[in-house]
Amino acid sequence: MTSTVLELHSLAxxxxxxxxxxxxxxxxxxxxxxxxxxxxxxxxTTLVNCITGVHKPTxxxxxxxxxxxxxxxxxxxxxxxxxxxxxxxxxxxxxxVRENVAAGxxxxxxxxxxxxxxxxxxxxxxxxxxxxxxxxxxxxxTLANRKKLELAKSLAMDPKVLMLDEVNAGLNSGxxxxxxxxxxxxxxxxxxxxxxxxxxxxxxxxxxxxxVLHNGELIAEGLPTEIINNPQVIKAYLGEKFAKRxxxxxxx
Amino acid sequence: MLKTANIIFILWVTVLIxxxxxxxNYIVRAAIMVAMFSSLALSWNIIGGYAGYPSLATAxxxxxxxxxxxxxxxxxxxxLFSWVLATISVGVVSxxxxxxxxxxxxxxxxxxxxxxxxxxxxxxxxxxSVTGGGNGLNIPILRWDPSTVASFFLxxxxxxxxxxxxxxxxxxxxxxxxxxxxxxxxxxxxxxVGINTTLYKVIAFMLSATLCGTVGAVYASWSGxxxxxxxxxxxxxxxxxxxxxxxxAGTILGPVIGASTFVVLEEIVWVNFLDWNRAILGILIVMIxxxxxxxxxxxxxxxIFKEKLNQKxxxxxx
Ligand SMILES: Nc1ncnc2c1ncn2[C@@H]1O[C@H](COP(=O)(O)OP(=O)(O)O)[C@@H](O)[C@H]1O
Ligand SMILES: [Mg+2]
Numbered sequence: 001m002t003s004t005v006l007e008l009h010s011l012a013x014x015x016x017x018x019x020x021x022x023x024x025x026x027x028x029x030x031x032x033x034x035x036x037x038x039x040x041x042x043x044x045t046t047l048v049n050c051i052t053g054v055h056k057p058t059x060x061x062x063x064x065x066x067x068x069x070x071x072x073x074x075x076x077x078x079x080x081x082x083x084x085x086x087x088x089x090x091x092x093x094x095x096x097v098r099e100n101v102a103a104g105x106x107x108x109x110x111x112x113x114x115x116x117x118x119x120x121x122x123x124x125x126x127x128x129x130x131x132x133x134x135x136x137x138x139x140x141x142t143l144a145n146r147k148k149l150e151l152a153k154s155l156a157m158d159p160k161v162l163m164l165d166e167v168n169a170g171l172n173s174g175x176x177x178x179x180x181x182x183x184x185x186x187x188x189x190x191x192x193x194x195x196x197x198x199x200x201x202x203x204x205x206x207x208x209x210x211x212v213l214h215n216g217e218l219i220a221e222g223l224p225t226e227i228i229n230n231p232q233v234i235k236a237y238l239g240e241k242f243a244k245r246x247x248x249x250x251x252x
Numbered sequence: 253m254l255k256t257a258n259i260i261f262i263l264w265v266t267v268l269i270x271x272x273x274x275x276x277n278y279i280v281r282a283a284i285m286v287a288m289f290s291s292l293a294l295s296w297n298i299i300g301g302y303a304g305y306p307s308l309a310t311a312x313x314x315x316x317x318x319x320x321x322x323x324x325x326x327x328x329x330x331x332l333f334s335w336v337l338a339t340i341s342v343g344v345v346s347x348x349x350x351x352x353x354x355x356x357x358x359x360x361x362x363x364x365x366x367x368x369x370x371x372x373x374x375x376x377x378x379x380x381s382v383t384g385g386g387n388g389l390n391i392p393i394l395r396w397d398p399s400t401v402a403s404f405f406l407x408x409x410x411x412x413x414x415x416x417x418x419x420x421x422x423x424x425x426x427x428x429x430x431x432x433x434x435x436x437x438x439x440x441x442x443x444x445v446g447i448n449t450t451l452y453k454v455i456a457f458m459l460s461a462t463l464c465g466t467v468g469a470v471y472a473s474w475s476g477x478x479x480x481x482x483x484x485x486x487x488x489x490x491x492x493x494x495x496x497x498x499x500x501a502g503t504i505l506g507p508v509i510g511a512s513t514f515v516v517l518e519e520i521v522w523v524n525f526l527d528w529n530r531a532i533l534g535i536l537i538v539m540i541x542x543x544x545x546x547x548x549x550x551x552x553x554x555x556i557f558k559e560k561l562n563q564k565x566x567x568x569x570x
Binding site: 052073074084090093094099103104106107108109110 | 425426427430431433434437438440441442443444445446447448449
């Protein structure tokens with residue numbers, strides 16, 4: 001049996017009257033890749049924000065390796081290894097690529113010396129394949145490379161759980177293939193991954209399991225084939241035609 | 253290895269400390285002011301330059317230091333120990349205020365910090381039983397001959413200038429400085445890579461304030477008299493921030509260059525146009541914003557100096 005890394009117990013978060021996330025329970029195991037899908041505004045980003053301490057849940061619990069971490073601050077989540085990339089990339093614009101990545105190693109991994117953190121950074125800059133840009137400011141990277149930088153920075157934090165919030169949005173198909181391979185490589189390191197993604201192809205290729213949010217509620221959870229055949233999911237998110245096409249592609 | 257910035261700093265300190273040997277009194281006085289304002293601008297640099305939080309609380313902590321120093325001296329504490337007391341008090345008060353104030357960001361923080369100056373001034377003028385209120389306080393002065401007194405205070409201020417310079421070097425080579433730079437560029441992302449941003453900002457604010465307290469206490473002992481309006485001046489608060497930005501905020505040498513340029517201009521040129529003082533300050537602020545956003549240091553002075561220095565080394569080797 002593989003060990004449980006993260007558990008959500010009836011997690012909820014409201015903003016004023018809006019219930020962005022309600023009664024979500026879910027378990028993440030070591031090394032698995034879980035797809036998180038749902039229409040825009042269904043609460044995917046809010047769920048990640050609750051797990052990483054950005055938002056305090058209004059009800060429910062977040063449990064990480066058996067420890068109740070519901071009330072943690074973002075920096076504590078980072079130091080624990082609950083790491084995420086942002087839907088809108090968040091670099092330190094005037095720092096070099098290497099320094100950006102070093103920040104992850106220096107603070108989340110609590111590496112004490114700056115030069116050690118920079119050495120560590122090189123490792124991850126190489127891993128995601130942006131070593132040629134190591135010494136230029138993050139602001140001058142292309143979008144695809146900025147997304148790789150986000151990945152490298154998160155990896156430098158030595159994550160136990162990595163939450164990828166639409167890392168592929170805005171990339172062309174060639175770039176997406178590169179990103180897919182990268183995510184697979186990351187998963188092979190034993191890091192559990194929650195991937196938020198609109199491209200069903202990506203989700204179907206990567207995920208071992210899929211969970212579906214709709215209006216903040218978890219409406220389905222299961223294997224990819226189960227999900228694309230789930231009538232509720234088809235109604236709320238995929239649509240009849242698209243679900244059929246996905247099935248056919250899967251059978252081919 | 254000594255960096256170019258350090259060489260320039262050492263040369264400049266040497267020039268300042270030797271003024272009593274060759275220069276007239278008013279030059280020695282200007283040297284004291286240069287050292288004092290360099291200390292203040294270097295202190296400001298930690299919160300304003302590295303962390304990017306433009307604090308306008310400098311005068312509040314200088315004034316608080318003056319008052320703690322003066323009140324303890326009036327109550328029989330020795331001069332040296334009164335300076336220590338001032339330093340510790342400002343360190344403690346600034347950490348507490350930092351916890352409150354650093355919930356604010358950007359302009360709100362700047363406004364919140366400048367309010368401290370007025371608040372402290374009001375307290376100093378109302379709490380007459382301790383502070384003497386609007387009448388101010390007379391502080392026992394050193395009964396040495398005037399030139400010895402000047403040399404003494406020059407040495408003390410230069411010592412503070414060196415301390416604040418070393419504090420800047422320490423911070424910028426440390427994870428604290430790296431974290432502050434991250435906060436300046438993207439505070440949310442800084443939080444997300446595991447930086448305890450609140451703690452880092454409070455530490456930066458405290459480091460920025462503490463030696464301002466010492467400067468205030470030393471200044472009080474030097475001048476022999478303090479009162480609320482002189483001790484808590486909004487103009488002083490603005491000047492220090494302008495000096496740091498003029499020289500180059502977020503660099504180690506910038507605040508020294510800015511403070512020195514400003515004081516030399518003020519003491520030697522502007523004394524003849526006293527009525528224009530504030531107008532000139534205003535014009536300078538506008539000029540910096542438009543023409544010198546990165547300060548004098550980015551004009552390439554360092555580079556030119558470095559090249560000269562390298563040339564000298566080469567010549568010597570030949
Ligand atoms: N900080 C916030 N303040 C107010 N409402 C928010 C905030 N964040 C998200 N919401 C609301 O919560 C709901 C879910 O949003 P979000 O989690 O961003 O959805 P998704 O990522 O699935 O597109 C939306 O209705 C959104 O408007
Ligand atoms: Mg989202």
